[in-house]
Structure formats: structure tokens, C-alpha cells
Amino acid sequence: MLRQLNHDEEQRMHALDRLLFHLDTSQDNVLSQITSLTSKILNMPSALITVSDTHSLHIKAKHNFVLNEMRKVGALDQYTMQTNELLVCNDASQDERFKNSPYVSGEPHIRFYAGIPLITKAGYAIGTLSVVDYVARSFSKMQRRDLKTLASITMALIEYRNAIGLIDAVTLLPNRQRLIEDISQSTDIFEDFVLILLDSIDLTYIYEMARSLGMPTVESVLKDIGLFLRLNISRQASIYSISAGRFALLVKKEQQEQVLSTLMSCADRIQQSITSHIPLKLEIFIGYTEFQIPIDDPQRILREALSALHDALKKNTRLMAYHKESDEYQKRAFTLLNDLSDTLQHDHPGLYLVYQPKLHIKTRRVIGAEALIRWRHPEFGEIYPDQFIPLAEDTTLMRPLTEWVIQQAARQVRKWRQSGINISVSVNVTVTNFAEEDLIERLQRILRTNELSIHDIEFECLETQKIVENSAALSTIKKLKDQGFMISLDDFGTGYSNLNYLKNTPAHVIKLDKSLIKDMKTDKSSRIIVQHTIEMLHKLNYLVLAEGIEDEETLNYLGQYNCDQGQGYYFSRPLVADNFAQWLALHDTSIKS
Incomplete structure (x- = not known):
């Protein structure tokens, strides 16, 4: 409740909301016809319909009345609302209650007045229907009855209009x-x-x-x-x-x-x-x-x-x-989200996987590949994950999207097996995916369908902090590790990295983010940080993979620091499956030679 209003006044103000500000042009015209009819039936020169707010009486409709609005002070209509009864004043200039009213002593010089409050079904007076004359006169019982009837018709019309879909049922404001x-x-x-x-x-x-x-x-x-x-x-x-x-x-x-x-x-x-x-x-x-x-x-x-x-x-x-630019961005994002849903639901072309090799740093042997999703949109062209994955993360699309990635990766591993390429593929999984109750069951079904083992598909955990804070996700990861699946923690060294997470999240591999790696070639401090981070992680019995390796010098430093694994553009950019197989064949040849 508002601090400055008592309950009755609050209810009356809510009742006013149904009328004072919400009568549209078409209804105002009908109300004007009612005032004209009232004037004719009661043989009065002027008739008006008013509604009241905190300070003023708003004239919503009138016939032959010069004013458009009146202050409450001194208004005969306000007195009618306060008494909540029919008021008849045969000569206002002689009535002690009204003779000093500015509307009696001044414009429009009212002498005769008859008014009746407009009362809602809840019993609140929100305005009046009244007739006035500018000479003193009488008002018969039949005229009183007719005025009451006309007021009932007016109130019924107003409440009917407000009940047919243009008023919010809770706040009673127009919708x-x-x-x-x-x-x-x-x-x-x-x-x-x-x-x-x-x-x-x-x-x-x-x-x-x-x-x-x-x-x-x-x-x-x-x-x-x-x-x-x-x-x-x-x-x-x-x-x-x-x-x-x-x-x-x-x-x-x-x-x-x-x-x-x-x-x-x-x-x-x-x-x-x-x-x-x-x-x-x-x-x-x-x-x-x-x-x-x-x-x-x-x-x-x-x-x-x-x-x-x-x-x-x-x-x-x-x-x-x-801002038009922001709006266009949001419209594009919404289009992408809907198109992504349609693509997943109907298996439309456009989504595909690329694979970036992961190598043992000292031997330079390929030990696996990371599957990364891409999208070739029919209108916008090539769309990278950072443009559509954040959109999907706040929707129900993450489940079918991750499912699609795992299925495509498993099918590709099977094809490679059949052609003699024996490497595992890792997929990125969010906390939302890990929290799904049937994730393990679905994963096992995919492996059986493609005749694969637990060693063929690995999982890279995104959003490490959220995973630690989500008991369902953490439980799933533990079960996956216990069953023998390889688990990696992604992007260590950025944002939410915290050593406490390492104690609470079951994993085999910690991936050092490229932000830690990128300055090693030129910055001694970066090298010291990376060296000691690797030493610490080894003492905690983790394997360490460095992302973002782009030059020979950085690779050599990582070798000196006994980093276990690496990936980056120095070895290869992410490649579509066929190109990956070709790159792998050339790489193996160069290693053997």
C-alpha cells in the first residue's frame, strides 16, 4: 500500500482509473449524446458529465456549457459526490452552501442545479451527471426519477466499455x-x-x-x-x-x-x-x-x-x-536465435564442425582434436560461435545444440576409425548440459550407435564457477569421470579462475587460456606465471594443455616448463573433417621423416 493513502481513498483512486483517463474519443461522443438527451428530456439548457481526480473536476462530456474543467473548491458537483446523493438546488444564489461559489457568483453564473453521483459497482462515487440553468426554477419528482435513470445508463455504459478489453484487470489502467x-x-x-x-x-x-x-x-x-x-x-x-x-x-x-x-x-x-x-x-x-x-x-x-x-x-x-544500431543488433540476434532453432529442429544445412588438433608438446604427436561448431547462415554468411552460442545459452536450445555436436563428433570419429585415423575428439559442454538428468544415458546411446568407447569422446567443461555451484552438474561430471571419460577444465587463467575450483571439480586436464600464453615470447613475467602455474597443476596431478600457441618460441618455452599438451595456430587452425585428415597425414609424414 502507498504510505500516504488510507485504504478507502486508495480504492476510490483505483475506481477513478477506470474512467478519468481512459474514455476514448468514440465513448466521449456517446457521452456527449447522453448529455444532449438529458438536457432535452429534462428541459434544461445545459447538462454535463464530470469525473474527479485529486484536484479537479474533468468535464468528460457536456451540452451547452461554457467551461471545460473546474476546480473542486466551490463546485456543486463536488458537493454531490461528497454527499453521495441526488442534489437539487433551486436557486444557488440564495443557498448558503453555494452562493459564494465562484461558479455561482462568476462564470457561468449557475442558479439552478440538479446532480447525481456516478457510482461504481463497488460503491465509489467517481463523478456526476448534472443539469444546470441560469435562472431559478423547480425540479419535479418525475424529473428526479429521469435523472437517476439517465445516470444509471451513463454508468453502465462507462463500465461496459471498460470491461471489454481495454483496461488492465489488475491495475485498472488502460492496457x-x-x-x-x-x-x-x-x-x-x-x-x-x-x-x-x-x-x-x-x-x-x-x-x-x-x-x-x-x-x-x-x-x-x-x-x-x-x-x-x-x-x-x-x-x-x-x-x-x-x-x-x-x-x-x-x-x-x-x-x-x-x-x-x-x-x-x-x-x-x-x-x-x-x-x-x-x-x-x-x-x-x-x-x-x-x-x-x-x-x-x-x-x-x-x-x-x-x-x-x-x-x-x-x-x-x-x-x-x-538507438537504431542497438535495435538492429538485437533484431539480428533474434533472427539468428529463431533460425538456429529452425535449423536444429528440421536438420537444415548450415551447422558444421571443425577440428583443431591437440598435440603432445615434446613429441609433437597428435593426441586428439577439439570439435568446434560453426554456422554458415544462408543470409548472414559465416557465423562464429561467440555470436550465437551466448544467445542459445539463455534458452532451451543448448540441449539440442550440444546433442547435435556430440552426435556429429561421434559420427566423425567412427568415419576416421574406418579410415585408419585413431584419435579422440573433445566437445565443449556447458553447466546447463551437465545438469541434464539424462545426459549420461544419451551419451552412452550415441556411443553404442557409433560403436565407440568412453575413450573416443572427451568433455571440456565451460563455466567452471557455475559448475562448482551447481550440484546436479557436478554430480554428472563425477559420474562421467568415474566411468572413465576424460574431463578437461577450459580457459584456466581467465575470469572466474580460482584454485578452490580445482579441489572441487573432478578433471584430468587443465587448459591454460591463450590470454596467459600470448605474451610469453616477449614478457618475462608471463613466462614466470605460466611456469609456476604448470608446476602447481602438476603437483595437483593434472595434465596441462596450453591453448593459443602461435609461434615456435612460445612452444619451446612451454616445452622447457614441461607443459604436456598444446594447440594453436602454430600447429593448425580448426579444419573441416576432410582437411583435418589431409593435415594429419602430412603431419605424421613430417614427424616420421
């Missing part, structure tokens, strides 16, 4: 469909607008809250967030609820600076302004895009603002404008 309609139907031709999106609460946290405490708790929090924003921003911009915890603001360009400033202030205050019986982490992130009316594709505007919001979330920055 995404209404936003699109408002952008499409805007009559402010050639005016510049800004669409602002904001995220207020982490979606994952919402799901966890729903799972633990139920949806009513979630909905209560979302209502309070919506109310907090409306109380702070509604006088500056139209507010929409477009998804759970996400809101949109549609403002004219000249109001942009002021509205964004208000939003930044809201970001500072939202955590302290909303109370709950559970801990809440409320944090506002904002993304926005500019456009001009008319707009042919409102959905594009919404997508651009969403792109800016996601940039803000990704960069942990409160406010981000739309």
Missing part, C-alpha cells in the same frame, strides 16, 4: 491495446510525441512471489505501483499498463524533459513509497522513443521503446533513448 488505439487515433497531426516505457519490478521476482505467496499478493503490489505512478505522473501524461510491472506513458515532445525528470524522481522514491508485508525490491528503468503523428505502424513505436527499455536493463542504467 497495451488501448495504447495502440490512442496512438493510431490521435488527431494531433504533425505533432511530435514521445513513448516512454518503464520497468518497475523484476519479472523473475514476480514469478517467484506468485509461486510462494499466490497471485493476490502479486496483484496487490502491482496495484500499488500503478497507483504510485498515477498519483505522481497522471497530470503530465497518459499512463498505461502494458504487462506485469511495466508501464507506458504517452506525452508530447515538449513535455518530455519534465516527465522524464518526474520519472527519475519516482525512481528515487518508489522503494520508500510502497509498503508491503514482504520485502520488495522496486527499481525503475526507463526507455523511450520519439515519433510524429500520424504513424502508420504503432506497434513499431512500441517495439522501439521496448528496445530502449531492454538496453537500460541490460546496461543497468536508469534511462536510455532508442
